[in-house]
Amino acid sequence: MIIDEITNGIVLDHISAGMCMEIYRILHLERLECSVAIIKNVSSRKMGKKDIIKVADMFDLDLDVLGYIDPNITVNIIKDGKLFEKRKLALPDxxxxxxxxxxxxxxxxxxxxxxxxxxxxxxxxxxxxxxxxxxxxxxx
Amino acid sequence: MRSLIDILELSTEEINELISIAVDIIDNPGAYSEKCRGKKLATLFFEPSTRTRLSFEAAMYELGGNVIGFSEASGSSVAKGESVSDTVRAVSCYADIIVMRHPKEGAPLVASMKSISPVINAGDGGHNHPTQTLTDLLTISREKGRLSNMTVGFCGDLKFGRTVHSLISAMSRYDGIKFVLISPDELQIPEYMKQNVLDKIGLEYIETKDIGAVMPTLDILYMTRVQRERFFNEADYVRLKDSYILTPDKLKNAKKDMCVMHPLPRVNEISVAVDDDPRACYFKQVSYGKYIRMALILKLLEVV
Structure with missing residues (x-):
């Protein structure tokens, strides 16, 4: 299965397998006009299986909500085709x-x-x- | 401007200050009789109550103020479907201070977020009842001369009994307090109380069904009513309502200076024969309730 690399956007990695649709819903990704890839059950050395969401544009990501759902998710910010920033999540107050x-x-x-x-x-x-x-x- | 929604919003220093003001009112009532002249207290009672409402009304009148309000939801715009937020926003335009009782948990908190006047929680469902707790603390302080180093027994409905939850939360902040929790299995203290208060602070407490075995250890015995209005199922209420009835016979093994308390109203959980026992403090509690509410009104209106 081939999914294009994104040039500018956000990749949510290390999502617990089976959780990607809930995250899609809670982050309201259905409202975005850009390409959104939901990849389920990807093999992972660390997790066995994981889900990944790729969003081909920058958007206002609510890190608190994401941290509540799963603080182990990795947030990768991609700019000009390169990893620009990795954000750590924490449980929101x-x-x-x-x-x-x-x-x-x-x-x-x-x-x-x-x-x-x-x-x-x-x-x-x-x-x-x-x-x-x-x-x-x-x-x- | 401050409201009082949960007893834990008050520090022990603030509680001690309220108790001092209440004691001063008891000793010098004349000095306070005009303190609230020209001020209005609104009593918004969405659920029936006699004692708490009358206690607040008496408190405000004795401070020289006036009272407006309603005593049941059917007599208010709530019957037309108005929200708590809108009711309170409107009432706070007329009243300097608001007292609210509501069957839904959290309603007074919502009110305090919308009101421009201070809001006092006079009971929100089975959740909090901070002015009963202040009443209880004044009673214990006056009757025992201290608020620390004692064993406090709670008996009856510890699941839905909001007065129990609030008093446990408040007393757990004083030194040397042990709790004895006496109830049938179905009415045990909720998990969140254990987790957030008792276990969190590492307090010493025991849970038991046997009141007789623990009676000699108690300095305070706080009795509660099994409340019909908290049950969804009438059969469960009928099965549990007579779980514990305090009689003179059961008090034989109690300490001579133990204090029997009850938030009232009682149904039959304390036999009338106990009323004449010098350890019965529940009617004194009622009278202390008015004085501590006077102190609270004065403090929230910033007139002391």
Whole structure:
């Protein structure tokens, strides 16, 4: 399978196998006009299998959201056909409108225009809690 | 401008200051009777409450202020489908300070984000109830003379009991506190309380179903009601409602200076025969509640 090298754009590498479509959806890549390649189940020495997303243009990438989904993803910025920058991800302190609170007693269950805000309360165990009701975000 | 949504927003120094102001009000009520002249308190009660609402209203009147508000959602524009955000944004144009009770967890936080006046959380579902906690802390401080170095037992509904969660969070910051958590399996303290508070600080606590075995160790026994309104299933409520009933007989093994507390209202979890026992503190608690709310109003309105 041949996918063109990109000249200017972003490559998201080391995505856990099977996660690329969720990342595509959460980053709203469907809104982009440029070429987007989604490559599933690529052989990887480190991971066995991995997914890769290549975007043939620069766009406003929300690193916080990506860090929440999987802090092990590598973000490669490509300029003029060369690797310009490798960005490291970290767990964000807060994520907005990425996770929805599942607690039926939470105010967000009835007032749906409210932003869904989750804060990191335990970095070691990657636990996020709803700022309104403190319910724990369900594992992805 | 500040609001009070969660007891942990207050440092122990601020709590101690509120307790000092409340004690001064108890000793010199006349000095405070005009402090809130010309100020309005709005009570927005989207869920029924007698004690908390009347306590806030009495507190504001005794400070010389006025009260506006509603006592159930059906009497407000919420019945027309208005959001909490819009209700509060409008009310904060009339009132200098807002007190809110709401069945949904987090509603007062939403209110505080939108309001131009301070908001006090008077209970949001099974989540937080910081002014009950302040009441409890004033009660313990007055009755025991300290807030540290004691064993505090909580009995009954520790799952949905918001007063329990708030008091555990607040007391866990004082030195030498041990907790004894007495409940049936189905009403044990939630996992997030263990993880975020008890285990995080490494506090000493035990969980048990046997109130009799732990009774002699307790300095405080905090009883709670199994709340019908927190259950989705009536059968579960009926099965659990009589799990623990405190009687004079059960108190025989308790310390002579133990303090029995209850956020009230009680149904039958404390036998009426216990009311005459000198260890029963729950009606004193009600009276302390008004004074600590007076102190809080004064502090949030910045008139002390």
């Amino acid at each position: 807060e994520v907005r409108n990425v996770i929805a609170c599942k607690n039926p007693r939470c105010i967000t269950s009835t007032e749906q225009e409210l932003p869904q805000i989750f804060r990191l309360t335990d970095r070691e165990n990657r636990i996020y809690r709803c700022v309104y009701c403190e319910s724990r975000a369900k594992d992805k």
